[in-house]
Amino acid sequence: MIDTLDLIVIGAGMAGINAAKKCSKAGWSVAIVDELPYGGTCALRGCDPKKMLRAGAEAVEAAQRLDGKGVVGEVRIDWPALTKHKESFTDPVPESIEGGLSDAGVLCLRGRARFIAENRIAIDGNGEFAFRHALIATGAKPRPLDFPGAEQLIDSTDFLNLAELPRRIVFVGGGYVSFEFAHIAARAGAQVTILDRGSQQLKMFDPDLVDMLLDRSRLAGIEIVTEAALDRIEGANGKHRVAYQKAGENHIAEADLVVHGAGRVPAIDQLDFTAAGIEIENGGVKVTPWLQSPSNSRVFAAGDAAASPGKPLTPVAVFEGKIAASNMLKDKRTAPDYIGVPSVVFTIPELARVGLLEEEARERGEVDVSFTDTSSWFSQKRLGESHAGAKIIAGDGGQILGAHMFGPDAAEFINIFSLAIKLGLTVKQVKSMPAAYPTGASDIGSMF
Known part of the structure; x- marks a missing residue:
């Protein structure tokens, strides 16, 4: 049986949630689907839980800075207890978000989705649905890495869910994830190394201030190795040897844990765009300035999944989702305004x-x-x-x-x-x- 919907939203992160609610409240029949718990990366696997863990690192850092200046005594992180503090926020999120969507009249579905025609979608365990409009808001995932032993890396989600913090951690890549998590882990007592293949880290930020951050990171005990070409990861059972080259010489970094911090890409590879005639550009869904697919006018995209000019940031996903919804509802061609969107690396x-x-x-x-x-x-x-x-x-x-x-x-x-x-x-x-x-x-x- 094929149910026809005014809108089906693929991805229950911030972009998809806002669009689904907006269209449902306008009287449309709307469904939203995700194979993961509702809430998306930011609320469950990124921004928010990261900052919950960072609170412990901030407290330790504050005490260390004022040691000898009126603050005495050792302050340390109890990682399992800090993790429970994080979970006090993340655990209720999926049920809360699903409840809010249901209250707004949105049909909430779970399962993997894929296109089977220009106006039809199949959802594992839920059957097939026809739609007048579809919004792709599937977010991003860690960039695939291709070198021997790459399967031994854990991603950012795994790091946020660590029951215990290993003593020696190597972060691969010199972007947001590596620096933010490195600053948390270092304050929690881990021996931390960042291996980055580039000569310049955090390229989207001012280089003079990045240099200041690198100095401050090293002061916090973080080793930063630049122009490090990763060869392979050897070992097993939590004992790793990370082999890399720098300046033509071979080096080994010993680690108990190796974390993927080498960038993210749109999570769209399982949607079967060929069946729907949807084009891809720069790894994401090709869209017009008003977030519509030029090759399938029924389809829009927002957030990290869209190849739009917007940065991969939660506020961008939120307003792109709302604007995409408005354009569908009113048959308009309003382009998002990206002026004045701030970005932050939450180091310490x-x-x-x-x-x-x-x-x-x-x-x-x-x-x-x-x-x-x-x-x-x-x-x-x-x-x-x-x-x-x-x-x-x-x-x-x-x-x-x-x-x-x-x-x-x-x-x-x-x-x-x-x-x-x-x-x-x-x-x-x-x-x-x-x-x-x-x-x-x-x-x-x-x-x-």
């Missing part, structure tokens, strides 16, 4: 950016760049922090084009610059903001 302290990098801004014309090392400022001094800085980029007319920050609470301060860029504010206007004192935000006026 944090690295944040919004807007253009300095190199990107200079390619567009004359700019005014203010780079300030804020390591000795009061905001850092009171915390015992040794590394912090900011770079603000403005155009000819003083309009803020980019903001880059490294230091305590940079993830919060960057939101002020996000709003400034979104509204087209100038340096003068931002500097005129009266801020509560003494707060970190009160430093902003002195960063230009």
